[in-house]
Amino acid sequence: MDSQTISLVRTTFKAVAAVDDGPERLTSSFYSILFTDYPEARDFFPAAMETQRDRLVRALAYVVDRLEDPDNLLPFLAQLGRDHRKYGTTAEHYTAVGVSLLKALQNFAGHEIWTDDVDRAWNEALGVVASTMIGAADADENPAVWGGTVIEHRNVLRNLAVVRLQLNEPMDYRAGQYVSVQVPSRPRMWRYMSPANPPNKDGIIEFHIRGVTGGWVSPSMVSHTRIGEQWLLGAPLGALGIPANPARDLVMIGCGTGIAPLRAQVLELAEWTTSRRVHLFVGGHHPCDLYDLELLWELSLDNPWLTVTPVTENEDNPWWHVDDYSNAPAGMSTRLTGQIGKVVASLGSWEDRDIQIAGAPSMIQTTKFRLMAGGTPVQNIRHDPLY
Ligand SMILES: Cc1cc2nc3c(=O)[nH]c(=O)nc-3n(C[C@H](O)[C@H](O)[C@H](O)COP(=O)(O)OP(=O)(O)OC[C@H]3O[C@@H](n4cnc5c(N)ncnc54)[C@H](O)[C@@H]3O)c2cc1C
Numbered sequence: 001m002d003s004q005t006i007s008l009v010r011t012t013f014k015a016v017a018a019v020d021d022g023p024e025r026l027t028s029s030f031y032s033i034l035f036t037d038y039p040e041a042r043d044f045f046p047a048a049m050e051t052q053r054d055r056l057v058r059a060l061a062y063v064v065d066r067l068e069d070p071d072n073l074l075p076f077l078a079q080l081g082r083d084h085r086k087y088g089t090t091a092e093h094y095t096a097v098g099v100s101l102l103k104a105l106q107n108f109a110g111h112e113i114w115t116d117d118v119d120r121a122w123n124e125a126l127g128v129v130a131s132t133m134i135g136a137a138d139a140d141e142n143p144a145v146w147g148g149t150v151i152e153h154r155n156v157l158r159n160l161a162v163v164r165l166q167l168n169e170p171m172d173y174r175a176g177q178y179v180s181v182q183v184p185s186r187p188r189m190w191r192y193m194s195p196a197n198p199p200n201k202d203g204i205i206e207f208h209i210r211g212v213t214g215g216w217v218s219p220s221m222v223s224h225t226r227i228g229e230q231w232l233l234g235a236p237l238g239a240l241g242i243p244a245n246p247a248r249d250l251v252m253i254g255c256g257t258g259i260a261p262l263r264a265q266v267l268e269l270a271e272w273t274t275s276r277r278v279h280l281f282v283g284g285h286h287p288c289d290l291y292d293l294e295l296l297w298e299l300s301l302d303n304p305w306l307t308v309t310p311v312t313e314n315e316d317n318p319w320w321h322v323d324d325y326s327n328a329p330a331g332m333s334t335r336l337t338g339q340i341g342k343v344v345a346s347l348g349s350w351e352d353r354d355i356q357i358a359g360a361p362s363m364i365q366t367t368k369f370r371l372m373a374g375g376t377p378v379q380n381i382r383h384d385p386l387y
Contacts, residue, residue: 044089051216063129078135078136081140091130094134146232146233147233159222160210162206164206165207171236173199175265177261180233184230186216186217194358195261208257208259210257211223240261240356251344253281255360258358262358274305275305281344287312297332340363341369345371355380
């Protein structure tokens with residue numbers, strides 16, 4: 001795509017996003033066109049569309065922001081194409097979505113903005129998106145979807161569960177990647193989850209799940225999962241993982257269930273002989289939010305390359321907290337107190353390290369900002385997309 005095409009797409013999208021309620025109106029218009037012109041498409045979406053609506057605009061914004069960066073955008077779209085095989089998506093569905101989106105954008109922008117050149121630019125951009133996704137999906141020889149039987153469900157905190165599944169066939173993901181998951185109580189409501197263990201020939205996969213208050217899916221996963229039930233998993237996604245350069249030391253910063261993709265990498269490194277140092281910061285609001293420290297501590301005892309430092313925003317547990325299962329095991333690095341990005345940045349600029357951040361989007365953004373303000377080069381910092 002040339003720079004003029006990219007600029008036309010970006011300008012139109014910004015014009016839509018800048019209008020009050022623009023993104024919401026664009027999405028509503030898109031789905032009403034899609035479901036009117038292609039009624040069969042409705043079956044692919046959940047009954048409740050709220051989260052879905054947010055996703056479309058965020059995904060579009062993500063793509064539009066990266067049109068000048070094909071080296072990152074194309075692999076991302078290819079992964080998304082492979083992931084979409086779980087819906088049974090075909091080339092006709094991509095056409096239906098592309099045509100509906102163009103109509104919605106055109107209606108929204110009006111004749112003055114939607115010139116022939118803009119129309120051509122959007123056709124080209126959506127063509128690249130669709131052909132990359134379809135090409136990757138067609139070339140993929142892995143299953144479209146993996147089935148997994150729940151073999152363990154443990155509540156490790158009040159609203160956080162560890163769930164282990166036996167996959168019907170092993171999945172070749174990279175430690176650090178994430179997958180979309182569908183549970184039987186919430187059909188068609190796929191949610192991303194990061195495996196907390198590396199891939200293994202036994203096909204056991206572990207998820208750490210926090211129940212988000214008011215969420216459609218996660219509270220059910222935490223409270224109503226039953227041993228023996230069948231979950232479905234889509235293809236692995238994401239660019240986090242152990243960097244190929246073995247000379248590069250690593251800093252990993254995870255809050256809450258954000259430790260899952262980092263833990264998977266640490267467990268994988270522990271299976272190899274590694275000389276690179278890894279400093280893992282494990283964060284939470286209160287000491288009682290930390291979990292899994294025992295295992296991480298034992299790993300750091302067996303593997304001198306690993307340092308694990310707990311960090312909490314508050315020194316003490318909230319007044320209503322009565323259990324005492326959250327203290328770091330004796331002998332582990334002293335817990336530090338403060339906002340995790342600020343704490344890590346105060347320990348150095350980490351210029352020579354590969355840095356990964358995982359957790360809630362707001363935590364990722366704040367931590368990245370703190371590190372950059374402390375002198376960490378932005379190209380050293382990696383994280384998953386913030387949606
Ligand atoms: C790359 C990636 C990896 C992920 N890995 C994991 C994982 O390993 N374990 C895990 O538990 N979750 C993980 N998530 C989050 C997960 O995909 C869901 O977003 C989360 O479980 C909420 O789903 P829900 O259906 O309960 O809430 P929804 O019904 O989707 O949302 C309900 C409301 O809660 C808000 N919300 C959604 N997520 C959060 C959040 N984390 N904190 C605060 N508010 C939120 C939404 O904006 C919305 O307003 C990951 C997300 C991404 C993008």
